[in-house]
Amino acid sequence: MSRVSPTKQASAEPLLRVNGLKKYYAASGRSAFRRSVVKAVDGVSFDLREGETYGLVGESGCGKSTLGKSLLRLTEPTEGEALYRGVDLFKQSRKSLQAYRRELQIVFQDPFSSLNPRQIVGRALEEPLVIHGIGSPKERTDRAMEMLITVGLRMEHYYRLPHELSGGQRQRIGLARALILNPRIVICDEPVSALDVIIQSQIVNLMRKLQAELKLTYLFIAHDIAVVRHISDRIGIMYLGKLVEEAPTDKLFANPRHPYTQVLLSAVPVPDPSGRRERIALEGDLPSPLDPPSGCAFHTRCPFATERCRTETPIRREVDEGHFAACHLI
Amino acid sequence: MSAEPILQINELKTHFHTERGRVTPVDGVSLEVGRGEIVGIVGESGCGKSATAQSVLRLFDEKRLASYEGEIRFGGRDLLGLTPKQMRGVRGNEISMIFQDPLSSLNPVYTIGGQIVETLRLHRPIGRKEAAAKAIELLRLTGIPAPERRAREYPHQLSGGMRQRVMIAIALACEPRLLIADEPTTALDVTIQAQILELIQDLNRRLGMSVMLITHDLGVVAETCSRVVVMYLGQVVESGDVRDVFKAPLHPYTIGLMKAVPRLDGDRKQELPDVPGSVPPLHQIPQGCRFAPRCAFADDKCRSAMPELAALPGSDTRVRCWHAGRIAGTED
Incomplete structure (x- = not known):
């Protein structure tokens, strides 16, 4: 691969291109003779451009x-490809994948459950360095201390145990641990969902600051669309394993095209009592992924569904520059 | 009254x-x-x-x-x-109460209908049949489709939203x-x-x-x-x-x-304005106003004396802050 400057590369080629990603789980059916399949991720494609935040x-x-975990092969994808700088991560052997794992890291919702309760924070931070055989013990300790400062903690936190930290501090450790290997892409899986609103704003601000300083690319996975809007450059909306709409953030909010996106936006409670709005009511629950509806998966709950929606699966189309949606009614 | x-x-x-x-x-x-x-x-x-x-x-x-x-x-x-x-x-x-996690409040081995009947019969002298009819009516009231069928199902067969509706139905059973x-x-x-x-x-x-x-x-x-x-x-x-x-x-x-x-x-594009720090644990309650260590308005008075919860003149809102008048703009 020829050497290209990062800015040029961003416009020419995405840092990560996901193509037709599928992750199916086998589920035992009601009868021993019938095996059923849960299509957790069912043919998702998107690009992650260098330096951006893509909200999912x-x-x-x-x-x-599941999509986030499949990209790092924490769960093995069923089909599709994930091209990181042109190399398909899904085709790598376990051993060669190791090198790429340095560049793609993940942050989870609950860092407490991913930390060993009997291990001091500093050791947990150094673990990725040990696994990848980086530095001497002294260098690793220095690097861990440095990371603590980077994420807004103090060096003394190196000697703390996880239970001595607050939720916000633990998430800072989660970030420090992901960033200690100098990754280029960080997959953030509901990183602020478990946090109180003030702590949430502290962590979101920190993540934005780190992104600018360390030139990170984020895949930001969350259910809170207000938080996602705040941090993302582009947003993809998923429903039952499929991407139903994708657009640059401002376009998506100015002109949501897919009925599901419209419902989702109207369901968010607005913290302004004078601005109570009419909601698009949504009937019923999410259908079981074991038995997804035919045609457009959203037709069972869509206020605008027609006969065609019940039978024919809509194809993703570009409805405006950079704005994609999969719906028959557009 | x-x-x-x-x-x-x-x-x-x-x-x-x-x-x-x-x-x-x-x-x-x-x-x-x-x-x-x-x-x-x-x-x-x-x-x-x-x-x-x-x-x-x-x-x-x-x-x-x-x-x-x-x-x-x-x-x-x-x-x-x-x-x-x-x-x-x-x-x-x-007085009835509903909680965040309906699954842990519902008994997994009893049917939905049975759990509503239990609540009804605990507080009201009514027969089994009458209670069962009331249970179905309550499920219908909370917007559960096909309540007759749902009443015979167990909590694990319901989605999270449905379970919360069931909790509400139980809470409403005795018309609190x-x-x-x-x-x-x-x-x-x-x-x-x-x-x-x-x-x-x-x-x-x-x-x-x-x-x-x-x-x-x-x-x-x-x-x-x-x-x-x-x-x-x-x-x-x-x-x-x-x-x-x-x-x-x-x-x-x-x-x-x-x-x-x-x-x-x-x-x-703006940063989210945040308050520094986090809620301290209960055995480390600060002196004076409890919010003072995280507050941008805090002064010596805040750090030494606890303000009362009181309404400002001409306002119905009650507030516990020495500087509320200044924040409201009614005093300097």
Whole structure:
């Protein structure tokens, strides 16, 4: 691959290109003779451009977290490709994948459950360096201390145990641990969902600051569309394993095209009592991914569904520059 | 006496006796819920909003863990003065409560219908058949489709939103005068949350049931409540009409909470303004005003003396801050 400057590369080629990603789980059916399949992620394609934040939004069960984990092969994808700087991560052997894992890191919702309760924070931070065989013990400790400062903690936190930290501090550790290897892409899976609103704003601000300083690219997965809007350059909306709409953030909010996006936006409670609005009421629950509806997966709950929606699966089309939607009615 | 509130809490203190000594998660809380009113209680985790709600029903273990001071007036008597037996007649009957996680509140081995019947027959002298018919009617009231079939199902067969509807049906079984809803939609997706909030508002209007709604989400308060109570570290720091408080919050904590929420119509390029630090643990309560260490307005007075919860002249909003007048712009 020829050497290109990062800015040029951003316009020419995405840092990560996801093509037709599928992740199916086998589920035991009601009868021993019938095996059924859960299509958690069902043919998702998108680009992650260098330096941007791509927000992935959807309700629980839509497959957004599975998608994030599949990209790092924390769960093996069923089909599709993930081209990181032109190299398909899904085709790498376990050993060669190791090198790429340095450049793609992940932050989870609950860092407490990913930290060993009996291990001091500093050791947990150094672990990625040990795994990748980087530096001497002294250098690793220095690097861990440096990371603590970077994420707004103090060096003394190196000696703390996870239970001694607050939720916000633990998420800072989660970030420090992901960033200690100098990754280029950070997959953030609901990083602020478990936090109180003030702490949430502190972490969102920190993530934006780190992104600018360390030139990071984020895949920001969350269900809270207000938070996603605040941090993302582009947003993809997922429903039952599929991307139903994708657009630059301002375009998506100015002109949401897919009925599901419209419903989602209207359901968010607005913190302004004088501005109570009419909601687009949504009937019923998310259908079971074990038995997804035919045609457009959203037709069972869509206020505008027609006969065609029940039978024919809509194809994703560009409805405006950089704005894609999969709906028959557009 | 229609002006008398249905619930009036006066200087309530709830003490927990722990291994590290006594802590007071509810420390002098006064608030009221009017008849037919929905009152929102907001604050971050650890500010005592759930502890206040659970104190109203005296859910804490009074033999070993907890003790109460103050007064909780409901229906002409002080709930803190009732015997355990009298209190059982209040819970689920006159005051009902729903929680964040309906699955852990429902019994997995009994049918949905059976659990509603149990509540009904505990408080009312009615027969099995009549109770079963009432249970189906309640499920229908909360918008559950095919209630006859659902009544025979078990909790695991229902989705999260459906389970919360079942909890509401159980809570409504004895036509309580007050419903305490503790983060009822926090575990739900936003489209399901909208449905449940709609249901609570609808029941409030149709049945005239008062609601105490505990939430951390200011959007939920703005859309469903008529009054709001903001709590910080076991105390009420501000309370008033929802429109007044959202339009002109007076306590620096309320201001901080409101600014920290990203809004769908806000400026994306701006940093979210945040309040430094986090809620301290209960055994490290600061001197003076409890919010002082995190407050941009704090001065020596704030750090030494606790302000009272009081209304400013010409305002209905009550606020616990030495600088409220300056924040409201009525004094320098």
